[in-house]
Amino acid sequence: MPKQILVVLSEYGYWGEELVGPVEALDAAGYGITFATPTGRRAQALPPSLDAEYIDPPLGRSVTTRDMARRARELDESSRLDNPLSLQDLVPERPYYSSLNHLRELEEYNRRLDAATEDLVSGFDGLVIVGGSGPIVDLANNERLHELVLAFTAAEKPILAECYGVAVLAFARDLESRASLLWGKHVTGHPKEYDYKDGTGFIGVDFNMGPPPYPLEYILRDATGPEGAFHGNVGKEVSVIVDFPFITARSTPDSLPAGQLMVDVLENGLRRHGW
Numbered sequence: 680m681p682k683q684i685l686v687v688l689s690e691y692g693y694w695g696e697e698l699v700g701p702v703e704a705l706d707a708a709g710y711g712i713t714f715a716t717p718t719g720r721r722a723q724a725l726p727p728s729l730d731a732e733y734i735d736p737p738l739g740r741s742v743t744t745r746d747m748a749r750r751a752r753e754l755d756e757s758s759r760l761d762n763p764l765s766l767q768d769l770v771p772e773r774p775y776y777s778s779l780n781h782l783r784e785l786e787e788y789n790r791r792l793d794a795a796t797e798d799l800v801s802g803f804d805g806l807v808i809v810g811g812s813g814p815i816v817d818l819a820n821n822e823r824l825h826e827l828v829l830a831f832t833a834a835e836k837p838i839l840a841e842c843y844g845v846a847v848l849a850f851a852r853d854l855e856s857r858a859s860l861l862w863g864k865h866v867t868g869h870p871k872e873y874d875y876k877d878g879t880g881f882i883g884v885d886f887n888m889g890p891p892p893y894p895l896e897y898i899l900r901d902a903t904g905p906e907g908a909f910h911g912n913v914g915k916e917v918s919v920i921v922d923f924p925f926i927t928a929r930s931t932p933d934s935l936p937a938g939q940l941m942v943d944v945l946e947n948g949l950r951r952h953g954w
Contacts, residue, residue, distance in 0.1 A: 700934025
């Protein structure tokens with residue numbers, strides 16, 4: 680049986696190349712891919728990520744080649760992204776502590792959560808969280824996705840996160856300990872130098888948030904702690920870190936090598952790369 684990968688996309692816009700990279704690497708390995716979004720709405724690529732003429736302000740150059748723009752557009756318009764799974768339908772929602780019968784509701788929640796995560800983890804060999812500005816809105820603090828990350832981590836199955844998708848790993852925490860899963864780990868992600876002053880926007884909203892609402896680098900530095908590290912690798916063309924079970928990618932050009940490294944993790948047992 681070919682390995683199966685669950686790929687989670689924001690409904691507020693993903694960066695085209697950051698989907699193309701992992702998908703092409705996983706396709707080449709013969710893996711099956713299933714897509715999911717927070718509520719089951721079809722994901723869409725951010726328009727700048729499909730435009731080879733778009734100049735990325737922090738880098739002062741285009742970050743999308745004409746060939747990549749074509750490949751990203753073809754994937755974005757393909758039927759592959761139709762009818763994604765809904766995290767809202769798959770994973771239950773934790774009850775408020777103020778609910779009238781909290782203890783019984785919490786017991787029921789935990790029963791449903793155990794069944795849901797067991798089914799998903801047993802059905803998939805790895806998890807991918809695609810980047811872009813959209814994950815800031817509906818993935819970073821998505822508790823249903825956090826539960827999946829916790830379950831895949833406990834099962835020692837690899838998780839690839841890109842760009843602002845890496846924030847999910849920092850915020851996915853067990854509510855008993857509140858400790859970061861990244862504590863003591865080495866990761867990369869969107870560094871401060873890459874942060875924009877006027878954003879690339881979001882799908883489905885009529886405003887531009889401007890700068891990102893949080894500096895991801897600072898969050899990751901705090902989450903990894905003194906025995907781990909954030910690696911921005913500013914000035915280097917590629918930044919991908921493997922510290923099992925996590926594969927983290929900084930930005931657009933890191934997407935294909937990150938996908939290839941995930942295959943290396945699954946096929947060859949790779950546990951460390953990039954530092």
